[in-house]
Amino acid sequence: MLLVGDCHSRFAGLSMFKDLSFQSFFMGCLTAFVGFASSFAVVLQGLKGVGATDYQAASGLMALSVSMGLCAVVLSAWTRLPVSIAWSTPGAALLATAGTVEGGFAAAVGAFLVCGVLIVIAGLFRPLGRAVAAIPAPLANAMLSGVILGLCFAPFKAIAFDPALGLPILVAWAAVLAFKRLYAVPAALLAFVIVMMFGVDLPEGAMATWTQSLAPPIELVAPEFTLPALISIALPLFIVTMASQNIPGIAVLKVNHYNPNPGPLFAVTGLFSLFSATFGGHAVNLAAITAAMCAGEDAHPDPKRRYWAAIIGGVGYIVFGLLAGAVTAFVSLAPPILIQAVAGLALIGAFSGSAVAAFKEPETREAAAVTFLITASGVSFAGISGAFWGLVAGGLMIGVLRLARRG
Template sequence: MLKDLSVQSLFMGLLAAFVGFASSFAVVLHGLQAVGASDAEAASGLMALSLAMGIAGIVLSAATRLPISVAWSTPGAALLASAGAMAGGFPVAVGAFLVCGVLIVVAGLFRPLGRAVAAIPAPLANAMLAGVLIGLCFAPVKAIAFNPWLGLPIALAWIVVGAFKRLFAVPAALAAFALVLAFGVDIPPGAFSAIERSLLPSATFVMPAFTLAGLVSIALPLFIVTMASQNIPGIAVLKVNHYHPKPGPLFAVTGLFSLLCAPFGGHGVNLAAITAAMCAGHDAHPDPARRYWAAIVAGIAYVVFGLLAGAVTAFVGLAPPILIEAVAGLALVAAFSGSAMAAFHEAETREAAAITFLVTASGVTFAGVSGAFWGLLAGGLMLVLQRFVKATRKPS
């Protein structure tokens, strides 16, 4: 097995891990805090997710000899930000994370459920995701309005670097955020001592609580978003690169690791899509049979990043929240544009997708249930009605 390791796979694995972590950890922190996590609980969740996706990626890639990349659910974290805090606080969110993990395991082991998720019309799933993401995508503009001297450097770094190399746009924005924090924000005395103390990893156990509102507002939309925008595309990326694993067991394993990290604040892990393309592509190694080492190296790097999650969270906490939201929003621009284009591409489903998007993006809750669920329901009813009318209408 070690004979398959190469410098090329080592480099690509490290790059994939850096891009995967740096491009979206801000989204994860913001999403966890939005549903009621304290700074310590958010740091614990970030650590649990990093460890889970690192160990899962190592185990799956070593067992299958395929480049199986695992990531946290970035769209899921954005969903948490739009859902907001539930009555009962973060324990209710943790209960929802557990339910979502169970659903993913069942979807992997019980084929009819997996097929049912896959049968959700792609335009509606993408419209719901676009509605979830758009709120955070406004954050860079709001950051500039909050303080142009702080917000503009972050946005300009993303724009300029992205014009030359899109892969490094978000890391560049993150570097600009660090510089803005170092030179433009008044840091209280003793802050760096607190960061040093945070270098030691610390897990915070959260006793889960289960409510109907948490189930409908977080667990079900999180399950749908994770399956439709992460797990299924992750399998597609592998197939494009001529790998054909059985999807069910992979889904079940990611669901199991999601269950393990949920009590410590992690919202869930899943098959990767973007970093999977890096580890499974030609740049990882000319020989497809040796590319699995890129995913293993990425997994090892995720474990290291996870052990530093406390220090990362403490450092980020020194800045005004709108600045880290701006980095998160920039990290989601590509996901938003892709989901919006897929949602409104087909004329036949455009109106139903628009209803889904608008209800979700409104951020309005009904009966304590977030707009993501109601958006998908409203769009689904609209699509069913349109198809019923079309089927019953007699040709003139």
């Protein structure tokens, strides 16, 4: 087992560069590409869903990518563990269906800041972290699958919108998925680019506008703090980020025979979330899927040298983040349903996994169904989104069923 506490005395100096290998370098580059390409569309859709303009969404994407890159470099170099960082994809999916709250995007940014503070507290204050971990997994998964469901319809709606545009994206995803699941979403993204270049009539001067957008987009957003945004965005975002990203991220490290202290890792991701929130980003967290890439044998046969894969991946995220303006400008030229289709394909795996986990246990199946249906319905009450009420209703349902069984 590799312990975080053993790493502080080894952090300084250039000795760590002897651990760098071509294998780790390649896996780090692949991690950055897969992590960014597979879900940046979800992030853009999520930020626009809570009221961000195209430029604000680009700024948020830039801040998130740079933040998670810096966080991965810092934590991996500090601990000498392959600590891979990602933006909160489930959180972005939550935002995509939450709708604009009172106060607009400024209120959403205030909720992002509150979420970052809660993540820091969860890392430093153990009872809060244990309370989040105590949320029944079926309910957390049911809420996540309910949040994702609407966006997962988008690929098929894109085909109905225009088969010539939507069908190539879906076919590319399915064809590559049959042979190499890891590259399925990047294949769909490549098909989207090809469709954009040859199937969409771009407005005159579009390429010149795209060239001008190569500069990193930076926009500070003055936050507003409102109760509806706190309950509709901050709390559900905190829950899905912790339950669907941070806790599984620790589990992936442990499966690969690393034993980090979770608290400091959570707290540092919370600090970087606060940084990204000031520029319009929602949250960064421990990665799960890309963590498996960096922590596995493909990164290096020697577990003590795999941390370089996470460091290189972090550098890659920083580079992609600085190009976020160009990415967003190109995407903005497409019919919205096409980028939603790519985002939906990126979330199908997450939907199927969370749905199976939600309805796996017969004892909690009804409560999970209630959470799922209320969340997926998109209903809101008192300005608070269905994701929160779905979790509350599911929790009450579990309580009622337990009382009935005891009686």
